[in-house]
Amino acid sequence: MARPTIAPRSQDLDPRLYCDYARLVRLQSQAMSFSLLPHLKAGSVLSGRHQSRFRGRGLNFEELRHYQQGDDIRNLDWKVTLRTGKPHVRSYTEEKDRNVILCVDQRSTMFFSSTSVMKSVVAADIAAMCAWRILKDGDRVGFLIADSQRLHISPSQRTQHEVLRQLRVLSQANQALNVRSQDSEHVSFSHWLTQLGRMCLKQSTLVIISDWHDCDEAMLEQLKQWQQHNDVLAVQISDPLEQALPSFLAKANWVIGDGQYQMNLDSQAKVEQASEYLTAQADLQRDALRRLMAMKRLPYIALDTSGDHLNRFRQAVGERG
Structure with a gap:
């Protein structure tokens, strides 16, 4: 059981761009407002699954x-x-506790937002709130934190000290992101799965908090195999601009790129073509993740950069009164 923690002093950071260690520690106060365990409201998506490894014991x-x-x-x-x-x-x-691994994406594509907060901030907030909730339930929590250069892996433990240490690693990874960040090949989603596979997980819970931008069909098939003996909870973070482009961009004459290639959106036809492609890709990925969650009747949790991610996450997994 986690003891109340005195939050350290906040850094002078813009909370829309970066989250600091103090903010992640303060999220402990919100850990009692939702649950990943069976005592959920009857109307919750997860209610009624008392035999599930995700919420039960073995x-x-x-x-x-x-x-x-x-x-x-x-x-x-x-x-x-x-x-x-x-x-x-x-x-x-x-078995008296669960083994939960929080996989948190802090790579370069997460440093993006067209609305209120960066995707990277959303991911860090959700991971911290989940870590505190898991610890309060007396369960073990481990981390896989992916920054732009390396994977930080911590085995599951049931200590507040380790959670605090990993939240500091998470805040440092978050604050290292900037517009010039470029990802190493060693932090791709496929490398996540390789490292997780080496853990030989069984009857564990994986909470993957990411934009899922580089997860292809073969990787989804691997997750389906893991879903047979574990519970994989997908949390997808996206920005409205990644799913469709507004029509006014044709007049704004924007140039978009991925770090290697660029496209000049100087006509309505180009804007519509790019927007249709983004919408189609977003729909395909969303449907694939929904099917993955349906295997265990788990919720597919979609969050955005509007700034209301904590409330939306609590609603998705089941708020507590």
Whole structure:
């Protein structure tokens, strides 16, 4: 159980562009306003899933031992019994906590907004609020934080000290972003999955907070495989300008680019063509993530840069009265 933490002094940063360590610590005060566990409102999307690993408890294998009178015969290990000629049972203990990994995107594409706050700020806020909630539930929380140059990986622990340490890493990754940031090939979404795969996760919860811009069909298929033995919760952060372009851009004569290629939007036809492409790509990715969530009847959580992301997240997973 996390103890109340005295928040450090805030830095002199524009909160629309960057989040500081003090802000992430203060989000502890909002951790009781929502839940990732079964005590949700009846109308919540997650209600009624009491047997789900996402919100419930399981059993851990403890030992293999000789059968004793009163043991449940359903736990007999027939292979060992036949090999030794003596009855053996597998003994289990109740799993008391969950293993949750928060995957937080702080790469260059997250440093973008056409409205109120950067996508990177939204991701950091949601990750911090989730970390405090998980810790308050007595569960273990780990982090995979992707900045523009490297992946910062922390195994799941149940200590406030480790959460504070990772929130400092997260704030530093957030503040390192700027308009000149370029991503290393070692922080691609495929590298996320490689690192997560090495953890041999089972009966764990992955909360992936990203814009999902470089997640392709093959990677989604891998996540579907993991969804069979874990729970993958997708939180997608997008900006309205990434999904459709306003018509007035033709008169503004904008030039857009991705760091390598540029396109001059100097006509209405070009603006409409670019807008249709963005809308189609956004719809395809959104539908793919919805299907991934439907495997476990989990909510697909879509957040934007309007500044209301904390309230929208709480509503999506289930607010507490």
